[in-house]
Amino acid sequence: xxxxxxxxxxxxxxxxxxxxxxxxxxxxxxxxxxxxxxxxxxxxxxxxxxxxxxxxxxxxxxxxxxxxxxxxxxxxxxxxxxxxxxxxxxxxxxxxxxxxxxxxxxxxxxxxxxxxxxxxxxxxxxxxxxxxxxxxxxxxxxxxxxxxxxxxxxxxxxxxxxxxxxxxxxxxxxxxxxxxxxxxxxxxxxxxxxxxxxxxxxxxxxxxxxxxxxxxxxxxxxxxxxxxxxxxxxxxxxxxxxxxxxxxxxxxxxxxxxxxxxxxxxxxxxxxxxxxxxxxxxxxxxxxxxxxxxxxxxxxxxxxxxxxxxxxxxxxxxxxx
Amino acid sequence: xxxxxxxxxxxxxxxxxxxxxxxxxxxxxxxxxxxxxxxxxxxxxxxxxxxxxxxxxxxxxxxxxxxxxxxxxxxxxxxxxxxxxxxxxxxxxxxxxxxxxxxxxxxxxxxxxxxxxxxxxxxxxxxxxxxxxxxxxxxxxxxxxxxxxxxxxxxxxxxxxxxxxxxxxxxxxxxxxxxxxxxxxxxxxxxxxxxxxxxxxxxxxxxxxxxxxxxxxxxxxxxxxxxxxxxxxxxxxxxxxxxxxxxxxxxxxxxxxxxxxxxxxxxxxxxxxxxxxxxxxxxxxxxxxxxxxxxxxxxxxxxxxxxxxxxxxxxxxxxxx
Numbered sequence: 300x301x302x303x304x305x306x307x308x309x310x311x312x313x314x315x316x317x318x319x320x321x322x323x324x325x326x327x328x329x330x331x332x333x334x335x336x337x338x339x340x341x342x343x344x345x346x347x348x349x350x351x352x353x354x355x356x357x358x359x360x361x362x363x364x365x366x367x368x369x370x371x372x373x374x375x376x377x378x379x380x381x382x383x384x385x386x387x388x389x390x391x392x393x394x395x396x397x398x399x400x401x402x403x404x405x406x407x408x409x410x411x412x413x414x415x416x417x418x419x420x421x422x423x424x425x426x427x428x429x430x431x432x433x434x435x436x437x438x439x440x441x442x443x444x445x446x447x448x449x450x451x452x453x454x455x456x457x458x459x460x461x462x463x464x465x466x467x468x469x470x471x472x473x474x475x476x477x478x479x480x481x482x483x484x485x486x487x488x489x490x491x492x493x494x495x496x497x498x499x500x501x502x503x504x505x506x507x508x509x510x511x512x513x514x515x516x517x518x519x520x521x522x523x524x525x526x527x528x529x530x531x532x533x534x535x536x537x538x539x540x541x542x543x544x545x546x547x548x549x550x551x552x553x554x555x556x557x558x559x560x561x562x563x564x565x566x567x568x569x570x571x572x573x574x575x576x577x578x579x580x581x582x583x584x585x586x587x588x589x590x591x592x593x594x595x596x597x598x599x600x601x602x603x604x605x606x607x608x609x610x611x612x613x614x615x616x617x618x619x620x
Numbered sequence: 621x622x623x624x625x626x627x628x629x630x631x632x633x634x635x636x637x638x639x640x641x642x643x644x645x646x647x648x649x650x651x652x653x654x655x656x657x658x659x660x661x662x663x664x665x666x667x668x669x670x671x672x673x674x675x676x677x678x679x680x681x682x683x684x685x686x687x688x689x690x691x692x693x694x695x696x697x698x699x700x701x702x703x704x705x706x707x708x709x710x711x712x713x714x715x716x717x718x719x720x721x722x723x724x725x726x727x728x729x730x731x732x733x734x735x736x737x738x739x740x741x742x743x744x745x746x747x748x749x750x751x752x753x754x755x756x757x758x759x760x761x762x763x764x765x766x767x768x769x770x771x772x773x774x775x776x777x778x779x780x781x782x783x784x785x786x787x788x789x790x791x792x793x794x795x796x797x798x799x800x801x802x803x804x805x806x807x808x809x810x811x812x813x814x815x816x817x818x819x820x821x822x823x824x825x826x827x828x829x830x831x832x833x834x835x836x837x838x839x840x841x842x843x844x845x846x847x848x849x850x851x852x853x854x855x856x857x858x859x860x861x862x863x864x865x866x867x868x869x870x871x872x873x874x875x876x877x878x879x880x881x882x883x884x885x886x887x888x889x890x891x892x893x894x895x896x897x898x899x900x901x902x903x904x905x906x907x908x909x910x911x912x913x914x915x916x917x918x919x920x921x922x923x924x925x926x927x928x929x930x931x932x933x934x935x936x937x938x939x940x941x
Contacts, residue, residue: 411757433735
């Protein structure tokens, strides 16, 4: 049983290579640049851990892990274009550095490269892996579309927001674990429990992310608190606030969002606190976390093998409150 | 043995369906709209014909044909963004109608949908089909990148231009035929000969396209003659002209390209004729056509089965000169 940290270091070494041919350099150099920006490689490591929950790690899990990481980077490159984001991990995004056309095509070929990785999977597992990979890829695109749609809407229902987060973020985490489980020879029931564990953990993580942006300790959180509020971003907090405020609070909230007063963050945080949005968010996070761990518990494998996933879950989503 | 026309009508019927889920409509409706714009569906029909050259058409060939057509449409959607093209087949492009972000994501999910089609292929053929599909997809992206690179260059060598056309256009035609051959149970030698036939035919077709834009009969050609010349597009003709003109002609050509005089087309056509670029282009086309048919000839299958492909080749690239 290997910890997330150990597998993360191993995968980083495995992935540290040239992924694309030399030519056309104008297409492939941007992709090599982007892959070198790093990241925690959470998804491929989940694939390795999903495999190791059931059996020793197979060669295929490294290949599928690379496919997943390439896919994830494809989504980042194209999302950055859509969001007009200038920076990613403190460095220039591809479209900012090389232009939008190059970023568009570089993303495309990154996705194709992900599928090229899947060719390497043993025939026995090729169909289930391709099927799950495709399903997940389509869902991630759908999640991104819902996210863009929601930006233009005045109000978003909590259930719709949850479904968007599930598609945009959670299903890829869940699928990474499940692909590992498939390669580890898990039965269908165990595969699906692990998938649900990943999905619920992903939602808990997003709730926590939204919570910390508003209520986190800036020292520990590592970025300015209130960024989402300043950007009028629809978060779990804002959506729930609109569902619970009274009419005068609603008017005030709308006014605060429409203007950009210097005390915007402070005043919105006060409304959040008055409506107990902070407590609600922690409860919601814990609800998903409990569900996640209960799925993990149900997997028919000796408890010892689950230890690294338990630790990872607890590390990603710290229990507070 | 079925003719291109018959198979084209059959494939059009097969492909005339809803391809995507209803929701999110903001993502999937644009794709349904785009697929309804039609087109000759040449590539999937090549897949069917490649299959029928060796055996009765298998169910898989229809699925792979759909995958190829979806892939082709993905490239059109993204190319239209890159080219800022307002129209496609006389109708608004996706980015013009729905915005660039939607077009970007709609193209992405169209590509994923193409891969979802490949899941349906019998296990026996899944690996070779996926491998060829991936290789071709990467090559088409590379071809598009070379094309964008060449637009910015002052001069392009004929060999480099040929390679670009091969990647951007020919390999998908060739791969469509070869995938059909694989599904038809062809041996490797026959598969590769058919691939080469498609590749050479694709180049001959592009040479003819460039030729007709300059020297075609506007009545028959269906579009304004000289469009490429007006747009300073690097074509087989312009590239060869630069390789053969004398110094005064070269200066004149450069001046004509730099300005946009009313007699630009006429004067450039005169230089082309003076340097016999027109004759050269017809010879080049015939050279590739001869090579294509010689590969077809070499395929170890009774001549009768080759008839529809011969007719298609002659229809696509009419022998002139």
